[in-house]
Amino acid sequence: MAGVDLRIGTLNLASGRDEVGRSGDAASLTAALADVDADVLAVQEVDVAQPRSGGVDQAAAVAAGLGATDWRFAAAVAGTPSPFRSWTPVDPPVLRGSWETLTGPHYGIALVSRLPVRHWSVLALGAGRARLPLQAPDPRTGKTRWWWFPDEPRLAIAAELDGCTVIATHLSFAPHTALRQLGRLRRWAATLPGPVLLAGDLNLVGPLPARVFGGQRLVSEPTYPAAAPRVQFDHVLGPATVHAARPVVRRLAIGDHRLATVTVSTS
Template identity: 40%
Template sequence: MRLATFNILHGRSTADDVVDVDRFARAVADLDADVLALQEVDRNQRRSGRADLARVAAEAMGAVDVRFAPTLDRWGASGRSQYGVALLSRFPVLEWRTLPLPRRPWWRPLPRGAGGRRLRWGWDEPRTAVVAVVATPQGRLTVVATHLSFLDGWGEHQLERLARGLEGAPRPLVLLGDLNLRSETPAIVTGWSPLVVARSYPVAHPMLQIDHVLADGEVRPLAPGRAVDTGLSDHRALVVDVELDGPGGA
C-alpha cells in the first residue's frame, strides 16, 4: 500500500501564486496514495475559493473515509471558515480520534504599519493530531497525521507529548506530517524508524527534510521513499510504498 504526506499550502502554487482547485485535485490523484495526510487544509476560506479541500482530495484519490480536524475556526459573513489537517484513506477506518497538542506563547511579528509596533505577545497556532485505525488489506494499521510548531524546541516537545499519547495505540503505527523538525530529529525523539529519507523543503530546490513518515512496529518499505514535486505548495509531498510484516499484517 502507498502512504503519503503533503503540506498543501491551501492548494496554492508558488509558481503562479494561484489556488486552482482542479489542479489540486489532479496533484492528489497523481500521488495515488492509499492513505494520505494533508496539512494546511482550508474549508470555506476565501483564499482557496471557499472550497472544502479535504473533500476535494477525498474525491480525487477515491477515499472511502476522511477526517478533517480544524485547528483554526472562525465565523464571518460567509459562514464558518476553517483551517487544519486531514487524514484520508481508501480503506475503511475502524476508529477515529484527535489529540490536541500543547501551545506556547511567543512574540508574534506584526504586519508593517501596525501602530508602529513590530511584535505582539500571543499564542502559537493551535496544533492537533488525527489518529485512525485503518483496516488495510494486510491488517490493521494505526495512522497518525499532524503538523507541528515551527517554534524552536516546541516541535520536539509536541512530538514527545504525541508519542506518549500514542503509547496505548495499536501497533503497527505510522506517523505522517510536516513536523517542522529536521533530518533525524523526529526519529531520535520518538525512537521510531524513518520510512522516507528525502529533502522536502523548499519545493523548487529542497535543502531540508521537515516532512516525515515514521513507523513503530512491523512496517517495511518496499522501495526507498521519495519527495515529489506536485507543482503545488512550498513543500514536496513524501510518498512510500510499504507492507505490514508483523501481527498487524497477519
C-alpha cells in the same frame, strides 16, 4: 491484528497555493493530486471555506483527487489565520467528515484514506508561545511589512486501519515546542493499536524526529522548500518492526513542501 501493505504519504498543502502564491479552485486541486499514489495521506495547512482560497473545501478536494473512501478534517482555527488578529482555536477539537458541513471559514489538517477505517480520533497538542516573523500586507495601508505571526493550535488525527494505525499531524514551528508535542504523540501512540505510523510536517529536521518518537525514518530526503529542498520537515515514521520500500519525494503543482510517500509493510 493482521499485517497490511499500504502506501502512506504526507503533504503540506499551503492552502492549495501554486508556485506564484495563487490558490486554485476545487477542480485544479483535485487534478494536482490525481496521480498521487497514496492509500493514506496526511495533509497540513488545509483551508475550508476560506476567502483567501476561493471558499474551496480543500479537504474534500484532496479526497476526491486521491479517490479516498474515508477522510476527516480537524480544524485548528475558526476564521481566517492572520498576523494581525489572534487565533480563535476550536476547543475541543472536532473531526469533520464528508457528510458534515462547517459554518464559516476554518483552517487545519486532514487525513484521507482509500482503505477502510475502523475508528477515528483526534488529539489537541496546544500551541507554543513563540512567534514567527513573516511578511504580509498591512490591512490598513496595503503595504507589505513584517509581522510576528503567533503559533497556531496544533492537532493530530489517528485512523485505526486493519493492520495498523496512522497518525497525521502538523507540529509547531518552534523546535522546543515541536519536540514536546512529539513526546505527547509518542505517549498517545502507545495507547493505539499497533504498529503505529506517524506522517506529517513535523518542523523538525533529519533523524531527530524518529529518535524522539521512538521509531525509524521511512523517508530520508529533503522536502522544503518545494522549489529547491534543503531540509526535511516532512516525515513518515514507524517502528523497527515495519519494512519500508520505494520512498519517493516529488514536487506537485501545489504546496510549498514536496510530497513524501513510501510503501510500508506491517506483516
